Amino acid sequence: MKALRFSASGDLADLRLVDVATPVPSADEVLVQVKAAGLNPSDVKNVLGRFPYTTLPRIPGRDFAGVVVEGPPALLGQEVWGTGRDLGFFADGSHAQYLRVLATGVAPKPGHLSFTQAAGLGVPYTTAWDALERSGVGKGTRLLVIGANGAVGSAALALAKLRGAQVLAAVRRPDQVDVLQAQGVEAIALGQPQELGVQVHAVFKGGAEVIFDTSGFWLPAAVAGLAPFGRIAIIAAPVDGHVQLPALALYRKGGTVVGVNSLLYSCEQCAVMLGAFGRFFDEGLLPLPTGLREVALADGVECYEQVNSGSPDKFILLP
Template sequence: MHAIRFETFGDPSVLKLTEVPAPTVDAATALVRVVAASINPSDVKNVAGAMSQTTLPRIPGRDYAGIVEAGPAEWRGAAVWGTGGDSGFTRDGTHAELLAVPVTSLRRKPDNLSFEQAASVGVNYVAAWCGIEAAGLKAGETIVLIGAGGGVGGAAAQIARRIGARVIGVDRHAPHADAPVHAIAEHLIIGAKDVPAEIRAVTRGNGADVVFDLVGGVVFRSAVNSLALRGRLVEISATGQREVHFDLADFYHNESRLLGVDTLKRDLAASADVLDALTPGFIAGDYRAAPIADTCGLADAAHGYRKVAAGTAGRIVIKPQQ
């Protein structure tokens, strides 16, 4: 089969189109023909050497949608989708014609999603779901999304709306025109110098029940200072700085909670359970996949990686048969 693979870490130029043996399968493993597989920023970071767990040589890629070619009889020919924190890191990933996955990770693709759309859901929605689940967000509560214009921010806004929470978006720059947060957020705070003050101004001085910080690091102090009494702060990133400082007395007097979420700790099977939880929202039309900015074949995958590295709005999707 054909795949893109890297044998050393570096920029996207280290990705090479190569022919490798098709994966072997057993009773616990299914073989999926990949129809579509998106490129995530974490895939770019992986190739660059930012993920310490990655072993080489490696086929990258986390998200996919495809057709089961070999496996249990009830799954053969089924259209499936998936993602995983092990895929592309400690096991060969989705940027290939064929993919071996645990049978326990197989999930049927919602019929109202195309293969390209289904392949664009995984990382963003799994991160959003896990963060909101960790915070225990409830109907009627207020959630602040810092970095609301990004892929995870858009997914989190849609999940929070389905729960019945009030959404406030925060970002340094105005999100692109079709970002979900525009239609969902009651307030959208752009480029504020004092984010906690702005949050309290629109929450009658209370602050947020949940702050989902999608940036981390450089905005951590603003995030923790935006919490209401017994508020929960969820961190999934450490942009700009790994070590942060805050007033510990203020933190415990406010009875604040600090929660970390790492989707890389959820392998293909664990991520499949999250897709189960997300599926009703996609079937109902409450969630939508991010827009597809471009598609490419395996031969042009390195170019697709460069687009993602440059911050292209929308999803770049590899179609191995293209």
């Protein structure tokens, strides 16, 4: 089969399109014919050597949608989707024509999602779902989402609305504010960090009960906008991994920082999440993704390079 694979890390030049043997599933596994595979920034970072625990050689790729062609009879021919920590790190991932994964590591693909759409949702939606779950976002929760126009931020908005939360979106540019407001989402434009608390309190009396920072840069500033006993969920950090946290202000509010890392969850655990919210796509309660860029797997290396150069496009590789 055709696959993207790297035998050394540290440079995208190490990633190549190669011919490899089609994997053979064991008794508790399935073989999925990959119809579409999402490309996430973490896949690019993996090839660049940011995850030292990755074993080599390795086929990268976490998110996938496809059809089960080998495995338990009950699953044969089923359209499935999935994601998980092992794929691309300890086991070969989805940027290939076929993928071997535990039978319990796939979830039924929602019928209203195409293969391309399903392949673009795994990491963003499971990350957002985990952040909202562990931050206690429910009906009436005052929630600020920083970076609400990104993949994870957009997922968080959709899932939070489903939970009945009061949502405030924070984005960089005024035109992004206009787009969100046209969609019925209250939004603010991020300015100077010291202004964020005032902006939040102007909308949420008493502050935000939960702040979800998807950017990695607003944790210190977010404390000022936090309500008593509030939670700040984070999924990223500056390159050096450090921020100056105003600890005095945080503990005086009884605040909590919640670290959210999708790489803590196996394919089996992610399949449970996908099953939990996947049905909402078929019920018309979650928006169908748009603006995805379909690219042949053979051109995948170039897509990795574009993501590494800062492209905002969501690439979907088609084997």
